[in-house]
Amino acid sequence: MLLDTAYNIGTPEGVELRLPVAGLAPRSLAWLIDALIKFLSLTVLSIILELLGDLGTGIYLLLIFGLLWFYNVLFEIFNHGATPGKRALGIRVMNANGTPVGWSGSLLRNLIRVVDALPGCYAFGCIAVLLSRQFQRLGDLAAGTIVVYAPRQTVGSKPGDVPPVPLKAHLSLDEQQAIVSFGERANFLNAERAEELAAILDPMLDGVDRNALVGHANWLIGERKLP
Amino acid sequence: MRQEAFESRHAATWATFETWIDALSTPRFAQRSEHESRETISKNFPAMYRQVCHHLALARTRRYSIALQQRLNQLALDGHQHMYRTRTPFLTSIGLFLARDFPATFRKEWRFMLASTLLFYLPALVMALAVVLLPETIYSLLDPGSVSRMEEMYDPANEAIGRERGSDSDFQMFGFYIYNNISIGFRTFAGGLLFGLGSLFFLIFNGLYFGAVSTHLTVAGFTETFWPFVSGHSSFELTAITIFGGVGLMLGYGALAPGRMTRWQSIRSRAQSGLPLIYGGTLMLVAAAFVEAFWSSTVWPPASFKYSVGAFLWVLHGLYFFLLGRNES
Numbered sequence: 302m303l304l305d306t307a308y309n310i311g312t313p314e315g316v317e318l319r320l321p322v323a324g325l326a327p328r329s330l331a332w333l334i335d336a337l338i339k340f341l342s343l344t345v346l347s348i349i350l351e352l353l354g355d356l357g358t359g360i361y362l363l364l365i366f367g368l369l370w371f372y373n374v375l376f377e378i379f380n381h382g383a384t385p386g387k388r389a390l391g392i393r394v395m396n397a398n399g400t401p402v403g404w405s406g407s408l409l410r411n412l413i414r415v416v417d418a419l420p421g422c423y424a425f426g427c428i429a430v431l432l433s434r435q436f437q438r439l440g441d442l443a444a445g446t447i448v449v450y451a452p453r454q455t456v457g458s459k460p461g462d463v464p465p466v467p468l469k470a471h472l473s474l475d476e477q478q479a480i481v482s483f484g485e486r487a488n489f490l491n492a493e494r495a496e497e498l499a500a501i502l503d504p505m506l507d508g509v510d511r512n513a514l515v516g517h518a519n520w521l522i523g524e525r526k527l528p
Numbered sequence: 529m530r531q532e533a534f535e536s537r538h539a540a541t542w543a544t545f546e547t548w549i550d551a552l553s554t555p556r557f558a559q560r561s562e563h564e565s566r567e568t569i570s571k572n573f574p575a576m577y578r579q580v581c582h583h584l585a586l587a588r589t590r591r592y593s594i595a596l597q598q599r600l601n602q603l604a605l606d607g608h609q610h611m612y613r614t615r616t617p618f619l620t621s622i623g624l625f626l627a628r629d630f631p632a633t634f635r636k637e638w639r640f641m642l643a644s645t646l647l648f649y650l651p652a653l654v655m656a657l658a659v660v661l662l663p664e665t666i667y668s669l670l671d672p673g674s675v676s677r678m679e680e681m682y683d684p685a686n687e688a689i690g691r692e693r694g695s696d697s698d699f700q701m702f703g704f705y706i707y708n709n710i711s712i713g714f715r716t717f718a719g720g721l722l723f724g725l726g727s728l729f730f731l732i733f734n735g736l737y738f739g740a741v742s743t744h745l746t747v748a749g750f751t752e753t754f755w756p757f758v759s760g761h762s763s764f765e766l767t768a769i770t771i772f773g774g775v776g777l778m779l780g781y782g783a784l785a786p787g788r789m790t791r792w793q794s795i796r797s798r799a800q801s802g803l804p805l806i807y808g809g810t811l812m813l814v815a816a817a818f819v820e821a822f823w824s825s826t827v828w829p830p831a832s833f834k835y836s837v838g839a840f841l842w843v844l845h846g847l848y849f850f851l852l853g854r855n856e857s
Contacts, residue, residue, distance in 0.1 A: 314581035318605045355700040362703030400612045415718045474591040481593040523530025
């Protein structure tokens with residue numbers, strides 16, 4: 302877990318919520334997508350507004366202003382903390398205490414964006430993301446916000462369909478948990494890799510193979526219909 | 529308890545909790561019939577949320593599978609987000625904000641407001657004196673091209689052609705002022721994060737620029753076009769710029785003198801307390817752009833009338849910032 306980017310939020314209920322924070326790469330890509338969206342919509346709109354003459358130019362300048370400063374703010378507030386780019390990358394913004402980002406947080410982090418963009422190519426922002434513990438840019442640090450991976454549907458929550466096999470050896474809780482995790486992932490591993498992983502336990506559990514290990518996993522989570 | 533028994537015992541609870549989360553995440557107008565009413569949900573939500581947190585803690589200590597832990601972590605996190613959401617009544621309380629919070633914050637942070645006002649007007653004054661004594665000083669700040677463009681804009685001689693605009697181009701200028709001025713305001717604020725240096729730069733530079741241009745045009749004898757034009761929106765625009773600069777100085781001060789907090793904590797708390805000033809400054813610049821585009825550009829009112837309006841607005845600003853919101857703060 303030491304290498305994990307998990308960020309822990311303590312709650313009043315006495316449990317810690319765990320969130321994986323998003324690093325430089327997904328955030329830059331999300332920014333790139335957003336920049337493209339802004340650029341394309343401005344290009345299309347400028348062609349339409351061109352027809353309106355000076356009035357069109359006025360509207361166009363208002364739109365640039367709106368997109369430049371409030372595109373991120375409005376999306377973050379009304380779209381569960383994600384601009385279209387962030388949504389595409391599966392990340393979103395929230396307050397550092399795990400609550401949804403509000404007007405103050407979003408506005409501050411997006412106004413201070415201009416400092417992150419200094420002296421060019423978001424250099425300050427990138428350095429801040431790389432140096433700070435929760436991958437925060439300067440705007441995030443000043444506003445108290447973080448960017449995290451939005452939850453994905455957890456896959457394979459049930460071990461494969463193998464009859465439960467009782468465990469003979471005495472195993473610690475962590476070891477038991479490892480076996481259950483293996484059982485849940487076994488269906489997503491290719492056969493050779495699954496056998497290879499199972500073989501690690503050979504010295505501990507005599508002659509164990511993939512199926513036997515999935516069976517152990519089923520036994521550990523509580524299935525008792527023995528063959 | 530084995531994991532499977534645990535899961536089957538609480539599956540119904542978790543499923544209900546999931547539908548509640550779903551119902552609370554959907555906006556009111558899009559509520560679907562299978563959702564329970566908000567009243568029922570909000571009455572029972574806290575108890576159910578605490579139960580889910582309890583289940584998560586159990587699942588961790590009993591080393592249930594990672595997948596189950598992740599699912600419960602997610603449920604608890606979603607619950608946490610709805611439980612502790614703070615809804616800032618941003619648009620509904622705007623009246624209260626204008627009548628109380630904005631001027632009250634302005635007075636509370638008077639040291640920074642004063643500092644940024646001085647940082648803006650003193651350089652302006654120095655530059656004005658310099659231009660009066662040595663007219664060519666203006667070229668140390670602006671290149672000859674921009675000076676002659678500036679002169680052309682306010683030359684009384686071309687008033688007949690250049691000054692009268694249609695409402696279309698008024699709107700174009702409105703868009704331009706919004707885009708340009710508010711962006712400058714935001715940058716003046718954000719630059720403060722660099723230990724105040726950015727705000728310092730924008731304040732002093734804009735002060736010098738303002739002093740140089742206004743004095744140059746006055747000396748050149750364009751008073752009857754320049755001053756009536758700027759008098760209307762000057763109170764909004766100049767005050768707003770010093771406000772943005774002041775909040776930037778607050779950020780910088782927070783970074784330089786964190787006191788007992790960590791540096792970032794101190795910056796965060798300064799930014800939070802300066803936030804009403806940013807909202808207010810933005811509104812003022814919108815007002816300034818409006819006045820500048822649709823009132824300042826008109827040529828029919830006599831200069832004396834425009835000066836009166838300008839002076840009236842300055843007095844109004846003074847009264848607003850010194851009198852409003854006193855009893856509650």
